[in-house]
Amino acid sequence: MRRYADTFFRHRLLTIFPFLVLLPAAILYSRSSVATATETANVWAIPSGIAQLGYSDQYLPPAQNLSNSITQLLGSRSFDRRVAGDSPLYSRGSRSSLRVVADLSKNVLVTAQGPNIVTLAYKNPNAVVAAQVLHAVLKEAGRELNNLNRTQNSKEMAADKTHLASVQAHLKQSTQALGQYMTAKSIPAKDMAAQALFDPNFATLYQAVQSSQIDVQNAEEQLAQIGSQSNNQAIFQVIDQPSFATISSRKKTAILDVMIALVVSLLLSGGFLAVKTTLDRSLRYADEVPELVGIPVLGVIPYSPILAKQSKKIG
């Protein structure tokens, strides 16, 4: 222990050199790094709304589908431009479209937390800008997904209308055929049920009309259902608005940088001390001479720089 201490005090500058270099370097480095603030928002993915999205995967939970949808939107130039347009402070930096896309697609993180909750986070040196951007992302994402939903519904409604028109035409056709048969056979309307029992032709025509009526009824119901769903079906609901959810990451990074510099300095200094002391086999103290060499000490001459220089000269 004494030898290690002796080595330390003999080479104290060299031993503390790593601390003198690494610690200030770590502090300067952390100061030079840009401060960032992280804003977060949580949204609730509405399952029925998500299911309406034509491209959602039925095997994934709603949150994952929503996360995928928003991530896909963030990669779109038009979407990012609209987000930038909704964030006056953000767009004040006069970013080009490409830079906006690059920034938002990279720095807006969308992660599913569980089956129904999606967290959005955005980092920016300015916390207010970060919050504004997140608000804009949520607003535009909601609008865009609802548009997609309406488009999908419109397509389905158009298909249903076409189907309704078809079955209505079929009903009209079968009703006309039945009417003609009844006129030809002079069958009164009140005897239709009885006539169907013993006249197979009449029964066929009668059943065709009934079947067409059912088809028309079903088509109308489906059309009504689609119509009701398309009226402002929300895809998600914001449950936590963007807030100052995390502390500035700069402080954490600074502490970490200094801790790393401290540990590395300790390792370097300790390693140097250990190696230097271990490799030094010389006799340092008079009291260790008898123990190491087996001969008593007759006298001790203190160090004299003049004598030391003279000895080197004499060699």
Added chain:
Amino acid sequence: MAVGRRVIQRAVPAQLSTVQEHALSPEIFRQIIVSLDLAPNVTPILGVASAIRGEGRTTVARGLAECLAGDMDAHVVLADLDFGRDDLAYHFNIPPSPGLGHVLTNRARIEDVMSSLSPYMSVVPGGGTEAEMPRLLRQVSLLNPFHELRESSRAVVLDLPPLLNHGYSALAASVVDALILVVRATVTPAELVREAITRLEGMPPHGIVFNGAQSALPHWWPGRPR
């Protein structure tokens, strides 16, 4: 060829300056001498050696000789056996040759090559080359020219060559009554010191002079050596 006797007089304060010049307390050397526990009525031949060069061997030898000369008021001879280096000749500003080398090759007597710095201290320079070192060191052990100095001097101090640099250094150390090993703090590895002692075989050093002791520990550190 015999060389005429040479007497070189030097002013005492300027010569006996190892201690004052380097601010070394003479008490350090007195302590070393007392620790040796020398026999009182016998002229001791003290050898100062080290494992490797640069440990302060010559400084300790000079300090011991000067201290003995100053304290005993009797003649002390300091001899340089590190042939070819001429450290003592350089320090005391005396001619490096002729020296002990001439004595060992029967070209001179030891009294003739002695440089008398004062009534109490004389220095015998090396007087040989480094190439001659092995032969001269062997001759030291065979001839032991210092034995005859016991009658004329009160003490003889030999500045021996490093033990690990030359194989015959241990042979030269065999002529001494007490061998002091100088070890420099934070320079000499313990393994080298142990190896140097091993080379001395049946003549282990009387003790070690720990040179250049300096603790880097702060004064408040517990167990800090004083």
